[in-house]
Structures are given as structure tokens and as C-alpha cells.
Amino acid sequence: MTTLTPARLFIDGELRDAAGGKTFDVISPWTDAPINTAADASAEDVEAAIVAARRAFDCTDWSHDSNRQKRLEICTKYLDLFKANFDRLAEIAINEGGCARGSVNREQVAMALAGWQDYLDVFPRVEWERDYGTREAWGMKNVRKSYHEPIGVVGAITPWNAPLYVNVGKVVAALLAGCTVILKPAPDTPSMGAIFGELANEAGIPKGVMNVVFGADPALAGEMLVTDKRVDLISFTGSTAVGKRIMQQGAESLKRVFLELGGKSARIVLEDDPLFERDVAMGMLTNHAGQGCAVQSRLLVHRSRYEEAKAILKATYENFGDNWGEQENPAHTMGPVVNRKQYERVLGLIEVGKSEATLLAGGKARPDKGPGYLIEPTCFVDVTNDMRIAQEEIFGPVVVVIPFDDDEDAIRIANDSAYGLSGGVCTGDVERGLKIARRIHAGTFSINNGMCIAGDLPFGGVKASGVGREWGVEGIEEYLEPKLVAIGSFG
Missing domain, CATH: 3.40.605.10 (Aldehyde Dehydrogenase; Chain A, domain 1)
Structure with a gap:
């Protein structure tokens, strides 16, 4: 020990x-x-x-x-x-x-x-x-x-x-x-x-x-x-x-x-994204059990490819399986949430999510992995932005997936939040992505997974962030x- x-x-x-x-x-x-x-x-x-x-x-x-x-x-x-x-x-x-x-x-x-x-x-x-x-x-x-x-x-x-x-x-x-x-x-x-x-x-x-x-x-x-x-x-x-x-x-x-x-940042994946499968799969929250203020915990996907995205995510979570939660495994980046209070809060919000939306993956505590505060990587689909799980900062390994109709709808959903810390958009058209980025009310924003958080860059938020x-x-x-x-x- x-x-x-x-x-x-x-x-x-x-x-x-x-x-x-x-x-x-x-x-x-x-x-x-x-x-x-x-x-x-x-x-x-x-x-x-x-x-x-x-x-x-x-x-x-x-x-x-x-x-x-x-x-x-x-x-x-x-x-x-x-x-x-x-x-x-x-x-x-x-x-x-x-x-x-x-x-x-x-x-x-x-x-x-x-x-x-x-x-x-x-x-x-x-x-x-x-x-x-x-x-x-x-x-x-x-x-x-x-x-x-x-x-x-x-x-x-x-x-x-x-x-x-x-x-x-x-x-x-x-x-x-x-x-x-x-x-x-x-x-x-x-x-x-x-x-x-x-x-x-x-x-x-x-x-x-x-x-x-x-x-x-x-x-x-x-x-x-x-x-x-x-x-x-x-x-x-x-x-x-x-x-x-x-x-x-x-x-x-x-x-x-x-x-x-806090934050409830949106990750927007447009229908023209040439790396659609990869960028949807990257929406999964696992690193440090999702305990990050700038994590993109709302995954917004164009409605024309929403069912495709759900299938991608289902396969991603299944492939990820139990490859997490081992303290000394150098390949693992996900462990427990920090304390019992947070553990109970995250599990409580997962139960709220089960009553609001469709649970695609995870959703349970994992005492079989150890006596600590271990919760499965969790994903909800068929989410609307007015749900509690879409508005509250869960601060756990939970992502919610929301469909949008067009760029204006994506911008509206992303901005319909008390928070404004970070976000991102994935697209095959950088100019289209930049137009969206300029209209999202957030302190930091990435296009095509650009690294917008680094020690030589200013970091912070607007609104409740x-x-x-x-x-x-x-x-x-x-x-x-x-x-x-x-x-x-x-x-």
C-alpha cells in the first residue's frame, strides 16, 4: 500500500x-x-x-x-x-x-x-x-x-x-x-x-x-x-x-x-465531417471519469446522421468494455470519481437520465472493480436540451447526445446553457466551422479537435463559467x- x-x-x-x-x-x-x-x-x-x-x-x-x-x-x-x-x-x-x-x-x-x-x-x-x-x-x-x-x-x-x-x-x-x-x-x-x-x-x-x-x-x-x-x-x-x-x-x-x-460544453459534429465516425466516438467521456470543467459533455449530431452516430457510440462503448478502472495500468486514464458525495450525486443524475432519455451504455456503479467510487462510462441518447442531464453539470463519465437540424439549430442548442466555458465543432469546411465558433458564447473553442487549452493560451469562460x-x-x-x-x- x-x-x-x-x-x-x-x-x-x-x-x-x-x-x-x-x-x-x-x-x-x-x-x-x-x-x-x-x-x-x-x-x-x-x-x-x-x-x-x-x-x-x-x-x-x-x-x-x-x-x-x-x-x-x-x-x-x-x-x-x-x-x-x-x-x-x-x-x-x-x-x-x-x-x-x-x-x-x-x-x-x-x-x-x-x-x-x-x-x-x-x-x-x-x-x-x-x-x-x-x-x-x-x-x-x-x-x-x-x-x-x-x-x-x-x-x-x-x-x-x-x-x-x-x-x-x-x-x-x-x-x-x-x-x-x-x-x-x-x-x-x-x-x-x-x-x-x-x-x-x-x-x-x-x-x-x-x-x-x-x-x-x-x-x-x-x-x-x-x-x-x-x-x-x-x-x-x-x-x-x-x-x-x-x-x-x-x-x-x-x-x-x-x-x-463549471461548464456544460457542446461538441458539434456536422454531417459533412469526413472523420465522422472518429469524431463521434471521441465524444465518449472517460478521462479522469469526466471530472473536467471544460469537457464536452453534450454531443450534438446532425439529425440526418443521428442514428448512425448512435450505432457508432454503441460499438465504441462495447469495444471499450472494462478497459478502465485499474489504478496502476498505464493504459488506463479513467478511475473513480473523487469522493462519496460526488459518487452519489453522479449516480443520482444517472437515475434522472434514465427517466428522461434512453440509456445507450453504462449507467451503473461498479463495486466489482473495487471498493472505491467507480462508475461506468455512461451515454444517454434521444436527449433534448431541456432535460436536466443536458443542463446540469454532472462532472462524471456521462455524455448526452442531442440531435440538431441545421447550423442555426446547433448554435441555438449550444448556447442554450447557463455555462460558456468551451466547446468544439467537427466539419469538412473550416470556414463553416469558424462561422459557428464565432457565434458560440464560450471562452475557448476548437475546430476539428484543435487544442484550444494550453499553458501559453488564455483560458476562462463567460456566463456562469x-x-x-x-x-x-x-x-x-x-x-x-x-x-x-x-x-x-x-x-
Whole structure:
């Protein structure tokens, strides 16, 4: 049995236990049993982290312009340390996060570290100053320039579905910008946050610049960060319901809020797609049990080929069979959902789907595969977009297949959602695909499976999918505030 290092808090440059030594058990999604212990942060611990981060920003030179290169060098060394701990990161992702071994070299570890490198690569393109030129007004000549400065103390609140990837997305961008950080990972995956503290001193990060707190209560630390005036920005990835609460609570102190929330993205397969069979089959959701905010969980197929698509999907699921759910199988990318609450929720929505539509494949829990939270890859057909399974984000291995009549109908269905995170269209006519892409209300979109999510590209959504952008140059600039300076002179 794998033994993980107990997760400890990191506050003001020190690894520490929670006040009073309180801990909580971390449950493995594979076994429904404890896999690790973690420090259970109290309000006292969170307060200490806020004090440390505030002092490090206000009273040290971390955020100064002269330290930009130093910050880049530190974040580069930090990445090297994470790369040296690749195997450990893999064990954490598998045992704490429930990913199958095959996902390690995808978004769970390898892509997260590749995204970190992307941040380092795009850092020279960050705009720190902008010249607005000279303007005459009231007999005075005005030279105008803006200076883009780090916003201050950042509270980074992250989820359990791809914890390393999201932690990197927030922490590295904020550090490069010159902010100080309090990382608050989900209680399901504290170790993927704790390691940021464990490696911080060796990377050369000054005291108070990087802090990590977590606890059994999913809300305590987060709500303290959101409501505290000493925290200047909240960057949150998670559910839309929690995102709305964060925006409401953050309004009291008028802090900047970045939200990357849910999705119910549409994958549109047009009748002219020359790779129709492949592109329909790719609509199957298996990777990490469908636990991704940007997964395309609504598969829209032209009505003229809808019956053909159903036959393709039926064969695809049958061929896939039981080739999933083995923890150490490097060919498997699908494991359990993350916890019992999510397990019961997904199964509940599957039961809703059985009453609304036609179950084509899957639809059951699989205790025969192990004692954890394993649910079969599931597909519903004969779905209309007003059904609950078409509107609610299931966040499990469930895809719904919806017919459409023409391009206008496909666009209408895709946009008939509270969400607007991602999507895609597959077609033999790129110009036709681009016209559709431009009319879908989403933050990212792919044509013919183009990779629209990468570390050097801005990522985020519209509507109930969030506010702001992560990754790329824009992801670093989220943590900067422009200051306009005008120099006046007569004559």
C-alpha cells in the first residue's frame, strides 16, 4: 500500500502542524479508506498566513520592478524541484486524487509542469509599462504612461479534479507578477498543495511570499480569505454555486475576483465531417471519469446522421468494455470519481437520465472493480436540451447526445446553457466551422479537435463559467493593476 507524506501547513517560511496539532484523514477514491493525514488548519493558522503574506508584500522588495528577473529565476528553480519530484507527484495524483496511472502523463502531472514552463516562456511578453503619448490640454503638455504593478496578496482557492494543474495556474502566475500567495487546496487533495510549501524554501522563495493552508472544513479558510480586507485578490476554481458566494462575499471589500467555474460544453459534429465516425466516438467521456470543467459533455449530431452516430457510440462503448478502472495500468486514464458525495450525486443524475432519455451504455456503479467510487462510462441518447442531464453539470463519465437540424439549430442548442466555458465543432469546411465558433458564447473553442487549452493560451469562460482568464500572458496580467501617471509641463 502506498504511504503518502502527511500534509503540513506552510506559513511564513515554515512547515508546521495546525494549531493544537489537529489533523484529518484524507480518503482515497480508490478504496473509500484513509490514504493520508493532513493538518487541519484553524482560524488562527489562516490568520497567521494572511499576516505573513501581507507583511511580505508590504515590507519586502519581492514585488519591486528590480526583482522581476529574480522572480523568474526562483520560479524556474521551483519548477526544477517539482520535476525532480515527478514520481512523488504521480503517487499523490493517483492515491489522493483518484487518477489512473495513464493520466499522470496528461493533465494530472505532465501537462501541469508543461504549463509551468509555458508561464516562464511567456513571462518576457508581460507588459509592465504602456506609453499613452503626449496630449495638450488647458495650455499644458501631458506625458502619459501606465505602470503595471502587482495587485498584492492573493488567495488561491483550488479544486480536487486537477489539483496540480490548477495550483500551478494560480500560484506561478501570481508569484511571477510579484504578488504574495496563500494557497488553499481542497480537503480531498491537500498534499498537492502542501508540496508547494515543502519545496518553497529550497527554491529560494522569501518568507511569507508563499503560504499553504487547508483543513477538513472546505469553507473555513476560503471564507476567511474572501472576507478579509488584507487579501487583495481571490482566484477561485470550482463550482458555480461557490463562485457566486465568493463574488458576493468579496464585494464587501471590493476585492478583485477571478472565477473559473463549471461548464456544460457542446461538441458539434456536422454531417459533412469526413472523420465522422472518429469524431463521434471521441465524444465518449472517460478521462479522469469526466471530472473536467471544460469537457464536452453534450454531443450534438446532425439529425440526418443521428442514428448512425448512435450505432457508432454503441460499438465504441462495447469495444471499450472494462478497459478502465485499474489504478496502476498505464493504459488506463479513467478511475473513480473523487469522493462519496460526488459518487452519489453522479449516480443520482444517472437515475434522472434514465427517466428522461434512453440509456445507450453504462449507467451503473461498479463495486466489482473495487471498493472505491467507480462508475461506468455512461451515454444517454434521444436527449433534448431541456432535460436536466443536458443542463446540469454532472462532472462524471456521462455524455448526452442531442440531435440538431441545421447550423442555426446547433448554435441555438449550444448556447442554450447557463455555462460558456468551451466547446468544439467537427466539419469538412473550416470556414463553416469558424462561422459557428464565432457565434458560440464560450471562452475557448476548437475546430476539428484543435487544442484550444494550453499553458501559453488564455483560458476562462463567460456566463456562469466565470470571470477572467488563467494561463498565458493574460493569466499573469490578471495579477497586475495598471497605474496611470501623467506628467504635466507648460511651454
